[in-house]
Amino acid sequence: MEKFEVIIAGAGLAGLAAAYTLASQGTEVLVLERGDYPGAKNVSGGRIYLNPIRGLFPGLFDEAPLERFIVHEGFSLLAKERAVTLGYSGDELRKEPHQSFSILRSKFDRWFAEQAESKGAMLLNKVRVENLIEEKGRIVGVVAGGDELRGDVVVICDGVLSLLSEKAGLRTAPLPKNYALGIKEVIKITKEAVDERFGLQGNEGAAHLYAGEVTKGRFGGGFIYTNLDSVSLGVVIGIDALLKHEELDAPAVIDSFKERPEISGLIRGGETVEYSAHLIPEGGYDAVGKLYGEGVLAAGDAAGFALNIGFTVRGMEYALASGCYAARAILQAKEGGDFSSRGLSVYRNILEESFVLQDLRNFREAPRVIDNPRFFGHYPEMIGDIMKDVYGVPEGPKERLYLTVKRRLSLKELWAIFMDLRGVMKI
Amino acid sequence: MSDESRLKVKLGLDVFKPLKEPHIKIRPGMEKDGRLRPALRICPAGLYTERSDGGISLSIDGCLECGTCRVGCGSDVLDWNYPDGDAGVQYRFG
Ligand SMILES: Cc1cc2nc3c(=O)[nH]c(=O)nc-3n(C[C@H](O)[C@H](O)[C@H](O)COP(=O)(O)OP(=O)(O)OC[C@H]3O[C@@H](n4cnc5c(N)ncnc54)[C@H](O)[C@@H]3O)c2cc1C
Numbered sequence: 001m002e003k004f005e006v007i008i009a010g011a012g013l014a015g016l017a018a019a020y021t022l023a024s025q026g027t028e029v030l031v032l033e034r035g036d037y038p039g040a041k042n043v044s045g046g047r048i049y050l051n052p053i054r055g056l057f058p059g060l061f062d063e064a065p066l067e068r069f070i071v072h073e074g075f076s077l078l079a080k081e082r083a084v085t086l087g088y089s090g091d092e093l094r095k096e097p098h099q100s101f102s103i104l105r106s107k108f109d110r111w112f113a114e115q116a117e118s119k120g121a122m123l124l125n126k127v128r129v130e131n132l133i134e135e136k137g138r139i140v141g142v143v144a145g146g147d148e149l150r151g152d153v154v155v156i157c158d159g160v161l162s163l164l165s166e167k168a169g170l171r172t173a174p175l176p177k178n179y180a181l182g183i184k185e186v187i188k189i190t191k192e193a194v195d196e197r198f199g200l201q202g203n204e205g206a207a208h209l210y211a212g213e214v215t216k217g218r219f220g221g222g223f224i225y226t227n228l229d230s231v232s233l234g235v236v237i238g239i240d241a242l243l244k245h246e247e248l249d250a251p252a253v254i255d256s257f258k259e260r261p262e263i264s265g266l267i268r269g270g271e272t273v274e275y276s277a278h279l280i281p282e283g284g285y286d287a288v289g290k291l292y293g294e295g296v297l298a299a300g301d302a303a304g305f306a307l308n309i310g311f312t313v314r315g316m317e318y319a320l321a322s323g324c325y326a327a328r329a330i331l332q333a334k335e336g337g338d339f340s341s342r343g344l345s346v347y348r349n350i351l352e353e354s355f356v357l358q359d360l361r362n363f364r365e366a367p368r369v370i371d372n373p374r375f376f377g378h379y380p381e382m383i384g385d386i387m388k389d390v391y392g393v394p395e396g397p398k399e400r401l402y403l404t405v406k407r408r409l410s411l412k413e414l415w416a417i418f419m420d421l422r423g424v425m426k427i
Numbered sequence: 428m429s430d431e432s433r434l435k436v437k438l439g440l441d442v443f444k445p446l447k448e449p450h451i452k453i454r455p456g457m458e459k460d461g462r463l464r465p466a467l468r469i470c471p472a473g474l475y476t477e478r479s480d481g482g483i484s485l486s487i488d489g490c491l492e493c494g495t496c497r498v499g500c501g502s503d504v505l506d507w508n509y510p511d512g513d514a515g516v517q518y519r520f521g
């Protein structure tokens with residue numbers, strides 16, 4: 001029977017970050033990946049923020065296959081018949097080091113895996129970890145592709161569904177309210193068309209989020225991120241919302257989004273080259289599972305490290321950072337020769353001191369605050385109506401602006417807005 | 428184009444390796460369970476269909492391995508697993 005120091009289940013960002021960090025320190029590490037190659041099973045909107053993680057992987061991302069750096073941020077409220085958009089761009093977004101990039105995961109993960117392998121990590125593709133081996137209450141290895149493989153410690157990095165965390169007793173069965181479904185298309189258009197339609201030059205990129213009618217006023221939204229010569233377009237819908245609202249039909253949601261006049265012009269003449277779907281952890285801090293046990297740690301989506309605060313969806317940096325921190329915890333445990341949960345508990349301390357758990361804690365209320373039907377249904381319509389009146393020029397005389405706006409904002413409405421803002425103040 | 432054929436075209440763009448056996452199964456006797464009904468709407472690949480007897484069946488080819496049905500319907504009605512290695516969807520972009 002083969003024995004390794006560390007076995008990592010899953011070659012996503014968390015698993016590869018752990019493998020890269022461990023192998024760089026000379027630790028013997030085996031990564032098992034069920035896809036044909038790393039990234040083959042992975043879906044992301046595709047927007048990564050490098051600032052929080054550059055220091056953890058010095059120089060590494062200089063050569064990474066990044067698509068475009070984001071210099072235009074857009075957010076639109078889509079009402080049934082109109083849209084209101086807020087945009088932001090600034091010199092700070094154009095200055096190096098750029099804070100955020102669009103990426104495509106099959107390219108990125110494959111590249112990252114090569115970097116980990118060059119440090120000495122061993123990667124086996126096309127191998128699914130079927131089970132964990134437990135002896136005397138302690139995880140001592142995995143069953144994969146029918147073989148038993150033993151390790152001092154197992155790192156669970158199998159992504160959002162994390163069947164393995166459930167088996168290890170780190171998580172319980174998933175609750176619909178803690179997950180959202182993401183459906184995405186990669187649509188090829190030429191680089192020139194991307195540049196022109198989004199007002200970009202060179203490797204500049206744009207990121208645009210949409211809320212409101214995309215999900216028929218229910219929890220979720222849409223996104224478009226520009227790649228070099230394609231766009232990543234998708235929708236995100238809370239599973240609870242999907243279950244509760246019978247008018248929502250998952251495959252149709254992305255089609256109606258593409259048909260919106262605000263969107264169809266951006267992808268005109270484009271050719272869809274891939275259709276994908278994947279879940280996103282949306283429960284925030286309160287949905288984070290147990291992070292370690294006897295001989296085992298969990299990182300990335302498997303641990304529940306992701307954050308949706310409405311205008312940003314983040315999971316990739318948390319996966320990369322937590323993978324790196326899991327590796328550091330293992331290195332410390334190795335020094336003490338103690339891979340019990342006591343020896344591995346330093347993982348939690350490292351995470352607590354890092355942006356990972358601090359962000360999640362700071363935005364702990366976000367899932368509850370955002371899950372407000374008024375944000376997705378009422379406000380897009382109301383703000384759209386105000387804009388219609390403000391910009392409209394009637395045949396006869398035009399009403400004073402104050403009266404126009406006041407008509408839409410009754411005392412009752414103002415009170416409701418005040419209450420919603422009180423909620424928003426918690427995030 | 429109907430919604431159904433549009434979805435077929437989209438799934439046709441993806442690379443799928445043949446599955447040796449279905450990795451998701453409706454647990455025997457659960458075909459008419461209420462918890463399974465949402466699967467007709469929530470599966471992004473539209474793989475669940477209603478039979479003439481009112482029961483629901485699943486045709487696994489085209490599964491995106493997203494897990495929506497697992498989280499949405501639960502493990503009481505579905506026996507859910509990832510396919511073995513060397514099988515299922517292989518994203519080229521992700
Ligand atoms: C539509 C969508 C849009 C998103 N947008 C963004 C965004 O813009 N920015 C952002 O930061 N985050 C975004 N996210 C979230 C982000 O993609 C995840 O947080 C991130 O990919 C998590 O990385 P991970 O390594 O934990 O998991 P994954 O990337 O899911 O990797 C898990 C790996 O484990 C493998 N695996 C699973 N089970 C087994 C097994 N039993 N045996 C062997 N291997 C196994 C899988 O094949 C996979 O390679 C988005 C997610 C979705 C779905």
Ligand code: SF4
Pocket residue numbers: 451469470471472473474489490491492493494495496497
């Ligand atoms: S895993 Fe996703 S694609 Fe596959 S059957 Fe379930 S819902 Fe449909």
